[in-house]
Amino acid sequence: MTPAARLSAAIEILDRVLAGAPAEQVLTNWARASRFAGSGDRHAVRDLVYDALRCRRSFAALGGAETGRGLILGGLRSAGVEPETLFTGEGHAPAPLSSADIGQAPTGFAALDIPDWLASQMQQDMGDAFEAVAEALRHRAPVFLRANLARGSRDSAREALAEAGIEAEPHPLSPTALLVTAGARRVSASEPYTGGLVELQDAASQAVVDALPLADGMRVLDYCAGGGGKSLAMAARARVKLFAHDSDPRRMRDLPARAKRAGVKVEVLPGAPSGLFDLVLADAPCSGSGSWRRAPEGKWALTPERLQDLRNIQSEILDKASALVQPRGWFAYATCSLLNAENRDQIDAFLARTDKWSLQRELRLTPIDGADGFYLALLQRIT
Numbered sequence: 363m364t365p366a367a368r369l370s371a372a373i374e375i376l377d378r379v380l381a382g383a384p385a386e387q388v389l390t391n392w393a394r395a396s397r398f399a400g401s402g403d404r405h406a407v408r409d410l411v412y413d414a415l416r417c418r419r420s421f422a423a424l425g426g427a428e429t430g431r432g433l434i435l436g437g438l439r440s441a442g443v444e445p446e447t448l449f450t451g452e453g454h455a456p457a458p459l460s461s462a463d464i465g466q467a468p469t470g471f472a473a474l475d476i477p478d479w480l481a482s483q484m485q486q487d488m489g490d491a492f493e494a495v496a497e498a499l500r501h502r503a504p505v506f507l508r509a510n511l512a513r514g515s516r517d518s519a520r521e522a523l524a525e526a527g528i529e530a531e532p533h534p535l536s537p538t539a540l541l542v543t544a545g546a547r548r549v550s551a552s553e554p555y556t557g558g559l560v561e562l563q564d565a566a567s568q569a570v571v572d573a574l575p576l577a578d579g580m581r582v583l584d585y586c587a588g589g590g591g592k593s594l595a596m597a598a599r600a601r602v603k604l605f606a607h608d609s610d611p612r613r614m615r616d617l618p619a620r621a622k623r624a625g626v627k628v629e630v631l632p633g634a635p636s637g638l639f640d641l642v643l644a645d646a647p648c649s650g651s652g653s654w655r656r657a658p659e660g661k662w663a664l665t666p667e668r669l670q671d672l673r674n675i676q677s678e679i680l681d682k683a684s685a686l687v688q689p690r691g692w693f694a695y696a697t698c699s700l701l702n703a704e705n706r707d708q709i710d711a712f713l714a715r716t717d718k719w720s721l722q723r724e725l726r727l728t729p730i731d732g733a734d735g736f737y738l739a740l741l742q743r744i745t
Contacts, residue, residue: 363403366448366455369434371396371403372410373456376430385411385659405547409502413437415658417500419475423468431456435463475500479666484651487702491730495700498729503655505542506533506733507549508563512598512625516540519559526552535733536568538595558623563591565733566652570645570696573725573738576600580640583607585683590617590628592645597626605639607631638688646676648697648704652728652735669703676704680712684719687743693719695739700728705737718745 363371371392378388389411393404414421414433421436422428434456438445445463449456467473471481474496485492507523507530509516516538523530528545540560542549554560571592576582578601584593587606594617597604606628608614614630621628649669654661676697684693695712697704706724713719725738 363399363406364454366450367453368403368406368410369438369448370454370456371399371407372414373430373434375407375411376414376433379411379415379659380428380430385415410434410437412502412658415662416502416655417475418658418662419472419477420468420500423472424465426463426465431463432465435459436465439465475661477662477664480664483703484700488700488728491728494730495728495735499654499658499661501655503564503653503729503734504732505546505549506563506565506568507540507542507555507560508536508568508595509538509540509560510558510594510598510624511538513557513559519554522554522559523552526554528552528554533565533732535565535727535731536572538572538598539565539568539733541565541732556623558625561591561594561620561624563595564653566698566727566731566736567591567734568595569727569733570694570725570736570738571595571599573723573740574599574641574643574694575692575740576602576641578602581605581637583635583639583642583683583686585635585642585644585686586646586679587617587630588613588645590614590620590630592643593617593628594620594624594626596643597621597628598624602641603629605629605631605635607635635686637686639686639691640688641692641694642683642687643694643696644679644683645696645698646679646704648672648676648699649701650698651700652698652737655729656734669701673703673708676708677711680708684712684716684741684743689743689745691743693741693743695741697737698734699737700735705739709739709741718743720744 375388379385421433424439425432425436449459451457476496509519529543530540533539533541576599580602582602582604584606587608593606650660687693719741722742723740727736
């Protein structure tokens with residue numbers, strides 16, 4: 363595909379996404395229907411689409427319209443590329459520019475690509491860091507790997523990656539974190555990955571697991587396990603009896619195979635957990651605002667009503683999951699959110715309705731720390 367043809371494909375995909383279709387689904391369908399597109403083409407089109415979604419407001423302003431065409435035009439102008447050289451209408455190129463394609467520089471919160479209703483709340487929550495965080499969310503997220511301590515050290519994992527043509531550097535957020543600096547698209551097919559030496563996991567998620575008071579012999583529950591990334595990280599850190607639960611067990615369908623590959627044991631619970639645990643981790647459903655670089659659709663889909671629904675779910679999880687902790691045990695509440703409404707406000711409300719808990723530690727990370735945004739509250743049961 364020519365560069366101009368890639369732009370046309372991205373415009374078509376973005377129009378479908380803007381109409382309500384999930385980006386991943388549209389990209390997958392396009393790739394299956396476009397046998398002429400090689401792997402380089404597919405990666406390039408994907409990058410165009412996700413760059414446009416991260417910068418939807420500012421690109422729409424620069425491109426003159428919140429359409430696929432407008433977003434791609436805005437992206438070119440933002441990058442200092444003259445659209446006229448690609449929008450020629452020749453072959454598979456987009457149609458030539460017209461008077462309808464005139465844009466203007468974005469101002470205010472549009473320039474930061476944050477919805478107006480949410481920007482003031484984020485500004486209040488993050489203070490002087492707000493603009494830097496918003497700017498970070500406009501760009502692609504780094505690729506991180508977790509060195510699996512059950513299989514070897516971070517240094518040995520790094521050496522194995524280098525032999526597979528993948529360059530990675532230690533990252534300060536976690537002693538297991540590796541930042542991939544070259545060869546990221548080789549990771550999933552590489553021997554270090556298929557052999558369980560490394561797992562794809564953001565450094566902030568790794569830092570959350572590092573902060574947990576894990577010790578050999580503990581009975582541990584990952585209450586909102588999802589795909590099980592934190593379950594595997596916990597199992598690699600200590601010899602614990604680890605259980606994984608999720609409200610939708612289908613999310614955990616790959617966890618047994620992943621645990622076997624990693625050389626750790628995780629018991630996947632098909633139903634509700636029973637008994638008491640020394641440590642319960644609840645990585646609760648949230649706005650995902652800390653990971654909008656990876657899932658930018660969420661930035662535009664979030665509404666005040668949806669945020670309130672999420673807060674209600676979080677409150678319910680706080681009450682249910684904490685009830686599974688034995689006296690003097692630990693409860694860890696986590697979100698990949700930047701919003702106080704989902705983080706400290708939830709913990710304050712929880713502590714106000716119970717006298718059984720003491721807040722021992724908080725961890726707050728934002729994208730300007732180098733990885734995703736994450737929040738952790740570590741509480742100990744005192745009665």
